[in-house]
Amino acid sequence: MPEMSYAEALRSALREEMSRDPRVFLMGEDIGRYGGAFGVTFGLMDEFGPERVRETPISEATIVGAALGASLLGLRPVAEIMFMDFVLLTLDQLVNQAAKARFMFGGKASVPIVVRMAGGSGTGAAAQHSQSLESLLVHIPGLKVVMPSTPADAKGLLLSAIRDPNPVCFVEHKLLYKTQGLVREGDCTIPLGLADVKRDGKDATIVAGGIMVPRALAAAERLALEGIEVEVIDPRCLRPLDVDTIVRSVRKTGRLLVVHEACQTGGWAGEVIASVGSSEAFAYLDAPLRRLAGADIPIPYNRNLEQAAVPQQADIEREARAIVQARI
Amino acid sequence: MTAGRSKARRAPVAASGNPPGELAGLEERAERLGLSREQLLEMFSSMCVIRRFERMADQLYAMGKVHGTMHLSAGQEAVAVGLGRAVRPDDYLVNHHRGHGHFIAKGADLARMMAEFLGKDTGYCRGRGGSMHIADFDANNLGANGIVGGGIPITVGVGLALQMLKRQQIVVGVFGDGAANEGVFHEAMNMVALWRLPVLFVCENNQYGMSMDVAKATAKLPIAQRADAYGMPGWCIDGNDLLLVYETMRRAAEHARSGSGPVLVETVTYRYFGHSKSDRNLYRTKDEIESWKQKDPLLLLREQLVRSGIASEAQAEALDQQAQSAIDQAVAFAEASPQPDLSSLTDFVYA
Numbered sequence: 001m002p003e004m005s006y007a008e009a010l011r012s013a014l015r016e017e018m019s020r021d022p023r024v025f026l027m028g029e030d031i032g033r034y035g036g037a038f039g040v041t042f043g044l045m046d047e048f049g050p051e052r053v054r055e056t057p058i059s060e061a062t063i064v065g066a067a068l069g070a071s072l073l074g075l076r077p078v079a080e081i082m083f084m085d086f087v088l089l090t091l092d093q094l095v096n097q098a099a100k101a102r103f104m105f106g107g108k109a110s111v112p113i114v115v116r117m118a119g120g121s122g123t124g125a126a127a128q129h130s131q132s133l134e135s136l137l138v139h140i141p142g143l144k145v146v147m148p149s150t151p152a153d154a155k156g157l158l159l160s161a162i163r164d165p166n167p168v169c170f171v172e173h174k175l176l177y178k179t180q181g182l183v184r185e186g187d188c189t190i191p192l193g194l195a196d197v198k199r200d201g202k203d204a205t206i207v208a209g210g211i212m213v214p215r216a217l218a219a220a221e222r223l224a225l226e227g228i229e230v231e232v233i234d235p236r237c238l239r240p241l242d243v244d245t246i247v248r249s250v251r252k253t254g255r256l257l258v259v260h261e262a263c264q265t266g267g268w269a270g271e272v273i274a275s276v277g278s279s280e281a282f283a284y285l286d287a288p289l290r291r292l293a294g295a296d297i298p299i300p301y302n303r304n305l306e307q308a309a310v311p312q313q314a315d316i317e318r319e320a321r322a323i324v325q326a327r328i
Numbered sequence: 329m330t331a332g333r334s335k336a337r338r339a340p341v342a343a344s345g346n347p348p349g350e351l352a353g354l355e356e357r358a359e360r361l362g363l364s365r366e367q368l369l370e371m372f373s374s375m376c377v378i379r380r381f382e383r384m385a386d387q388l389y390a391m392g393k394v395h396g397t398m399h400l401s402a403g404q405e406a407v408a409v410g411l412g413r414a415v416r417p418d419d420y421l422v423n424h425h426r427g428h429g430h431f432i433a434k435g436a437d438l439a440r441m442m443a444e445f446l447g448k449d450t451g452y453c454r455g456r457g458g459s460m461h462i463a464d465f466d467a468n469n470l471g472a473n474g475i476v477g478g479g480i481p482i483t484v485g486v487g488l489a490l491q492m493l494k495r496q497q498i499v500v501g502v503f504g505d506g507a508a509n510e511g512v513f514h515e516a517m518n519m520v521a522l523w524r525l526p527v528l529f530v531c532e533n534n535q536y537g538m539s540m541d542v543a544k545a546t547a548k549l550p551i552a553q554r555a556d557a558y559g560m561p562g563w564c565i566d567g568n569d570l571l572l573v574y575e576t577m578r579r580a581a582e583h584a585r586s587g588s589g590p591v592l593v594e595t596v597t598y599r600y601f602g603h604s605k606s607d608r609n610l611y612r613t614k615d616e617i618e619s620w621k622q623k624d625p626l627l628l629l630r631e632q633l634v635r636s637g638i639a640s641e642a643q644a645e646a647l648d649q650q651a652q653s654a655i656d657q658a659v660a661f662a663e664a665s666p667q668p669d670l671s672s673l674t675d676f677v678y679a
Binding site: 040051057059061062064067071072073074077092093096097101102103104106107108109110111112140141144165314326 | 422456461463474478482483511662675676677
């Protein structure tokens with residue numbers, strides 16, 4: 001099992017799917033010679049040619065709309081939106097068109113597109129290049145929203161996303177691209193909608209997504225030194241959400257903390273908490289259900305302010321201790 | 329300045345090499361285009377069906393049988409039929425919200441269309457879409473769109489797929505004068521021209537985006553002249569002249585199909601009904617509507633058919649009545665059809 005970076009794992013998934021299925025092609029800004037802003041598609045144009053690694057003008061709405069149109073004829077486009085912030089330029093095509101085509105045409109259309117996007121803060125790119133907009137996308141029926149936190153998940157989920165017959169928003173994190181991990185070779189698909197228990201524990205459940213997964217795991221290591229064993233669950237897919245795995249964990253631990261980078265108000269933590277609070281796990285709760293999310297502000301430029309705007313490892317430790325000590 | 333713009337919109341520029349937009353010499357023009365008497369009568373008949381369909385849809389709405397709104401295209405029939413007959417039946421169509429005529433011209437089943445209007449389970453979209461979202465994927469009709477300009481980027485992708493799959497078909501993307509001022513118009517025109525995609529864009533300029541006069545909304549007319557900025561042919565024609573539409577679209581389709589890249593054709597026409605069912609026609613005068621009715625595409629064609637001896641008045645009337653019968657049958661089918669089952673509410677969200 002080779003070790004590779006998150007970016008390499010994504011590239012490996014793209015390469016394997018393009019080799020396996022001639023219908024798969026890539027489109028996006030600067031994805032050719034440049035290799036994409038974060039290097040994910042580096043080298044693929046040489047391998048597959050400029051038609052299947054199609055560089056586009058800076059026209060995000062039409063990139064997504066064209067992916068949708070091509071998918072209606074049976075192709076399987078993977079569109080790259082350089083920064084997740086720019087997905088806002090595509091919302092008519094993504095939300096009004098792609099997400100609804102199947103439904104409003106009475107079940108006839110299928111829209112097998114993947115829209116890859118780089119989200120998250122931590123690079124000093126300020127308010128228009130650092131957002132975590134996944135909660136916005138989770139709200140839309142017809143879309144699937146995937147957010148991998150490890151190289152292995154990145155590859156397995158991207159393989160599944162490309163094979164999925166629905167529009168899939170694939171949310172990558174800028175700070176994860178260079179992280180290393182073991183990735184199985186070959187056809188290592190991971191079903192969309194299946195959470196992963198990243199760490200077993202009995203005292204509390206932490207549900208975390210994206211960059212918050214490694215932070216939660218690091219926090220768990222520290223807490224273990226204090227005798228607190230937290231279970232860390234990565235939903236991996238925010239829509240559909242694997243509520244069962246989370247509920248099962250909370251029944252065991254009696255405590256839940258949901259951590260995400262996205263702004264708190266309207267964030268997907270609310271959905272997780274509502275799902276658990278209205279489930280059979282309610283009777284097993286030993287503490288109030290809590291969330292730790294990004295501050296309700298645009299992401300600031302200054303390094304200290306930027307770090308303070310989103311949950312860090314120490315914040316997760318503090319919140320986890322608090323729910324372990326809390327009593328209902 | 330305003331007067332100048334108004335003048336521009338009333339005086340379409342003929343595509344170079346096209347005959348002037350007058351209907352004299354119908355027979356001669358038809359012969360030159362290789363259209364038989366039967367084909368001319370079929371085109372007339374199809375225009376009658378569209379007009380009758382729109383009137384019936386309006387009546388059904390007034391009777392409270394249509395749940396939602398609709399956008400009627402009466403007055404624009406020559407565009408739909410001239411275009412529909414100029415392209416191949418297996419060419420793709422991406423339609424706009426005022427698209428009933430284009431669907432009918434592409435051979436859509438009237439009964440299933442009417443059933444969709446009434447929200448029935450037998451409708452094209454099983455009652456999920458209504459007037460604005462009729463689609464028939466089996467017939468390469470990829471659907472109408474409720475978002476002004478929303479279909480334009482989708483058309484790009486269909487054209488891209490056709491090129492990548494090396495198919496001989498083209499895609500026709502129809503939109504209105506209002507949509508031409510959406511940002512995606514620029515993105516899409518640039519992209520199809522850049523990649524020389526087999527796309528025929530048709531801008532159906534019916535003078536108004538809801539209530540907004542095209543001359544007040546558009547800095548420079550005709551809209552077709554924008555094609556020049558993308559290095560693609562752009563032709564503005566009289567959209568009420570059936571044979572001119574047919575000839576221009578045929579030429580445009582050949583251009584797109586030959587691998588020479590996309591074409592933008594603007595058809596200048598007029599809608600008689602209001603924008604949608606909430607429209608009280610406060611932004612235009614009765615005189616203006618009447619003046620366009622003097623140039624009614626159906627009326628003009630009918631006169632020409634009779635004058636040239638292609639059809640007698642009685643034959644023309646019979647075709648119109650047949651159109652009404654077809655509509656009546658469609659309504660009967662729609663009314664007798666079942667409602668969607670409530671248990672199917674959440675179907676079709678995901679594949």
